[in-house]
Amino acid sequence: MKKLITTPIYYVNDIAHLGHAYTTLAADVLTRFFREQGEQVFFLTGTDEHGAKIAESAKKEGKDPKEFCDEKSELFKKTWENLNIKYDHFVRTTDEKHEKAVKKFLENLKDSIYEKEYEGLYCTGCEKFLTEKELVDGLCPDHKKEPEKIKEKNYFFKLKDYLNKVEKLIESGKLKIEPDFARKETLALLKQDLDDFSISRQKVKWGIEFPFDKNQTIYVWFEALLNYVSSIGYGTDEFNEWWDDAEIVHLLAKDILKFHTIYWPAILLAAKQKTPDKEFIHGFFTVDGQKMSKTIGNVIDPNDIVNEFGVDGARYLLLSQFPFGQDGDFKKEKFIEKYNSDLANGLGNLVARVLKLATDKKLEPEKNILDRTKQTRDNYLEYFKDFKLFEVLNEIWKLIAFCNEYIDKNKPWESENREQIISNLLYAISEIAFLIEPFLPETSEKIKKQLENNKSIILFKRMLSIT
């Protein structure tokens, strides 16, 4: 079975932070796992580069928008490289391929689009229309500015025509939304009778020209969703190969739930395309118990974690803090603690102590070891298929704990049965090296190499914690 695994495309107005890294890393781990299982996987990520906000930011830096996007987009790529994230395609919404596909898609959506005069109160600070209810003393609550009354012609997508169908997709399980909270929230949103939404902007210049009206550009959010099809060749023959024939899996955080679980399937239905098979939504993070925010200044740059803990250290720390899908808190202090106990004292130390006792003579592993490792592998597969990355890690670390107990009980350094005991352990370690591969690809390689030449080199150096 083929799989198309995607992350959202990230808005280049900001540099990559922990949230972006988390989603992208999870996608990378899943990709590596499913490949290991013999499946063909296409892993897609990228950047979202249009919109008034981008144009504004570029102007502030005295750059033209494209130049600005080139730079920011490059920073995302660099970050993924630092985290050893191997995507198959990095889409940019300023790519010619994307623009062409988007226009073509709109042509095919023509029957579900209509134009309407729209009059509203527009705040130039927010770059959006506000309702009377949102105003405080007649002013925009965020910018303390009086909004302008603007009359604008917009093109709308007939969302209402598809709401029932989307609901059916979800209820029938044809579109799986996980975890359950996200599925429930989507169904609740569907019951609120959402309105048709505008897919064009008259005021925004930095965007893709709207095919039916050259005075307008395509609304960024609408255009951004189309990256999923433009990237794999919408409008060309190769498209079907990855859209129709693959299981489509979207990974995203809960803030953009509505766009992905309702708008996106509706748009696809309207364009007579296959809808996604699964959408997995993860939660939000706090840092040291506080929300992550630029104003508070506690935004974590994933590159800093890599610098401090190494690539695999960073990869492990990001995914081992709390269950995938839930909200969670990242604590700097806990990073060091977890790094020391799990990576240095746990995995690293185990490999070192066993290799020290190893000789070239290797025997077949005994049944109890085979049974124990098989148990881990079975649970591992089961959890992985449900995207339970946190539980997968737990399972592997239980096997590491088992090995440590096994050594202490059997005292290979003084046992007559030394060779058999060590062989058993070496087998277990080779199994661990295999299991950690999706999470810790470099470490996995290092262990395999060490097993070959019986030489142990420190995998994770113990770190002093700040007291």
Add this chain to the structure above:
RNA sequence: CGCGGGGUGGAGCAGUAGUAGCUCGCCUGGCUCAUAACCAGGAGGUCGUGGGUGCAAUUCCCACCCCCGCAACCA
């Protein structure tokens, strides 16, 4: 009545209608192969408050209190 998450041993979290578990820390002991690591045992909790249903509730129901996230540049 905006939406959502949560209040469990020192810290961070699991969990279930019927002797309360895990990780880290702490104490004691063991071991010496290892990255001052590893193993065993232990101390430590009236499971937010007040009611209700049950033979039995931390677990179900109701009310209340408190904390946090989204709604505000940001996954």
